[in-house]
Amino acid sequence: MPLCLLSTRPPSSLTLITCHASPGALRTHPSPPSTTSLSLPPTPPPSLTCALHCPHFQSCSGCTHEFNLHRPIIVDEATDFFKTLGVSDFTFDTCRLWEWRCRAKLAVRGSAESPLIGLYQEGTHNVVDIPQCKAHHPNINAAVELLRRGITELNVEPYDEDQGTGDLRYVQMAVTTYNTSLPASERYRNGKVQVSLVWNSRNENSPNSEKLNALANFLWRNGGPKSNVHLIHSVWANFQTSTNNIIFGNRWRHLLGERDFWEHVGGIDIALAPSSFGQANTRAFDILLRKLQKYVPFGASVADLYAGAGVIGLSLAATRKCRSVKCIEINKESKLSFEKTADRLPKIVDSSISWHHADASKEPLSWMVGSDVIVVDPPRKGLDTSLVDALQNIKSVKHKAKSSSESPHEVKDEKRPWILRAREDSVQIGSKTTSVDSQALPETLIYISCGWDSFKEDCKLLLSSKAWHLEKAHGYNFFPGTQSIEVLAVFKRGQGGLKKKKLGKKKKKRL
Numbered sequence: 001m002p003l004c005l006l007s008t009r010p011p012s013s014l015t016l017i018t019c020h021a022s023p024g025a026l027r028t029h030p031s032p033p034s035t036t037s038l039s040l041p042p043t044p045p046p047s048l049t050c051a052l053h054c055p056h057f058q059s060c061s062g063c064t065h066e067f068n069l070h071r072p073i074i075v076d077e078a079t080d081f082f083k084t085l086g087v088s089d090f091t092f093d094t095c096r097l098w099e100w101r102c103r104a105k106l107a108v109r110g111s112a113e114s115p116l117i118g119l120y121q122e123g124t125h126n127v128v129d130i131p132q133c134k135a136h137h138p139n140i141n142a143a144v145e146l147l148r149r150g151i152t153e154l155n156v157e158p159y160d161e162d163q164g165t166g167d168l169r170y171v172q173m174a175v176t177t178y179n180t181s182l183p184a185s186e187r188y189r190n191g192k193v194q195v196s197l198v199w200n201s202r203n204e205n206s207p208n209s210e211k212l213n214a215l216a217n218f219l220w221r222n223g224g225p226k227s228n229v230h231l232i233h234s235v236w237a238n239f240q241t242s243t244n245n246i247i248f249g250n251r252w253r254h255l256l257g258e259r260d261f262w263e264h265v266g267g268i269d270i271a272l273a274p275s276s277f278g279q280a281n282t283r284a285f286d287i288l289l290r291k292l293q294k295y296v297p298f299g300a301s302v303a304d305l306y307a308g309a310g311v312i313g314l315s316l317a318a319t320r321k322c323r324s325v326k327c328i329e330i331n332k333e334s335k336l337s338f339e340k341t342a343d344r345l346p347k348i349v350d351s352s353i354s355w356h357h358a359d360a361s362k363e364p365l366s367w368m369v370g371s372d373v374i375v376v377d378p379p380r381k382g383l384d385t386s387l388v389d390a391l392q393n394i395k396s397v398k399h400k401a402k403s404s405s406e407s408p409h410e411v412k413d414e415k416r417p418w419i420l421r422a423r424e425d426s427v428q429i430g431s432k433t434t435s436v437d438s439q440a441l442p443e444t445l446i447y448i449s450c451g452w453d454s455f456k457e458d459c460k461l462l463l464s465s466k467a468w469h470l471e472k473a474h475g476y477n478f479f480p481g482t483q484s485i486e487v488l489a490v491f492k493r494g495q496g497g498l499k500k501k502k503l504g505k506k507k508k509k510r511l
């Protein structure tokens with residue numbers, strides 16, 4: 001009997017919705033338990049075919065609903081929301097339902113004899129072990145089991161939050177599914193795991209670093225290329241001694257395996273350092289990127305705000321032959337990954353590409369003016385207020401920009417420290433002389449959101465200003481098992497609906 005049937009939680013919806021999961025999504029689900037009965041069991045209702053079937057559902061906080069994974073209830077709300085705003089063709093892509101998570105940050109607690117590696121129980125700091133997590137890529141679960149063995153055999157003490165003692169605090173597991181020596185159909189299943197051990201010490205010279213090296217060697221010996229099952233891509237250490245809730249410290253060390261971690265999404269090879277933001281659902285992100293590309297005109301100039309390692313901007317540079325791409329990101333650690341990715345773009349890409357270490361909320365207009373398309377992909381809390389303000393007042397920018405032929409970030413006698421810092425940490429790739437109309441205002445705003453509530457607020461604010469209207473919206477099942485969806489919304493400048501109505505009236509008069 002599937003474990004979900006033992007659950008005391010009611011199904012999240014009593015209505016049975018037809019399962020629209022693509023065959024690819026369903027194929028990856030573990031086969032149902034074999035039966036000794038000669039007669040075939042009745043076909044399960046769709047809610048069960050698309051159910052989580054995870055033994056940790058009751059205790060783990062990672063998933064919040066276990067039925068109808070293909071269609072979180074929030075999709076109905078999103079469909080209605082967009083309809084009231086004039087977009088009646090909102091689409092929702094089901095994506096992969098199980099084993100979708102290629103990036104996980106897990107707490108390590110308990111004892112060396114009995115380690116707990118997993119997520120906190122809802123509302124507590126008690127860690128729940130999740131060895132059979134159904135959301136994880138299977139090789140994350142396998143690497144977690146290997147780590148568990150290593151901790152026990154080498155007597156590595158997990159972190160004790162109350163005392164501030166112990167060695168291993170967290171582990172980040174990131175899977176690369178890009179291995180060109182395998183046929184494409186086998187790459188996902190054979191993903192390799194980059195393991196980052198978050199170690200409770202200042203640096204690699206601290207007294208407990210021998211244990212760190214021993215643990216890294218254990219993982220490499222038993223999961224590296226010379227082991228029976230090659231599972232581990234590389235091992236990294238991050239050093240963190242702070243008592244707050246921030247997982248990573250500032251110091252990273254590459255210990256074993258390949259230094260560079262490559263993935264292939266949005267038509268390009270991307271490098272991702274463990275310190276840089278990476279999307280957890282690689283395959284769903286690829287589907288979203290391919291849709292996004294269709295909304296960017298060929299040859300456009302693009303500003304990619306909240307850019308991380310610049311994956312979106314660089315994918316657009318390559319696939320839409322953009323005139324220029326400007327990526328703005330607050331995390332300095334993403335710069336190196338951006339440079340590596342930009343270096344591997346096809347040689348025919350002839351855009352002016354730059355990455356800026358900057359806070360997008362400071363003088364946001366200066367990043368927008370001169371671009372045809374703005375892409376924003378903020379964290380869950382949504383856009384910074386100053387950015388919403390700037391987008392709302394975009395029309396009034398024209399004459400301000402006219403007073404200077406250069407963007408504020410280019411001014412020669414600049415004294416503002418954050419702009420000077422941003423300049424120092426910036427990277428320019430390709431020619432800077434590409435002709436960009438420095439006074440042009442963006443015509444398209446593409447908003448990618450992982451926070452539905454904040455998106456709704458930002459969306460209402462943008463539309464209320466009448467500076468933008470909503471043209472299209474798509475949803476993606478980035479986090480099956482939860483009520484979160486990823487949204488791709490396309491806004492166009494001005495009041496499209498009103499214009500159309502006026503146009504309609506004129507036509508009628510002529511008739």
Ligand SMILES: C[S@@+](CC[C@H](N)C(=O)[O-])C[C@H]1O[C@@H](n2cnc3c(N)ncnc32)[C@H](O)[C@@H]1O
Pocket residue numbers: 277278279305306307308309310311312328329330331358359360361377378379380384450
């Ligand atoms: C959801 S991630 C998106 C990253 C990237 N677009 C991608 O898909 O890989 C949000 C990014 O915004 C960055 N960020 C957060 N606040 C920021 C700010 N005020 N200015 C610039 N970047 C910011 C974070 O460091 C993170 O890399």
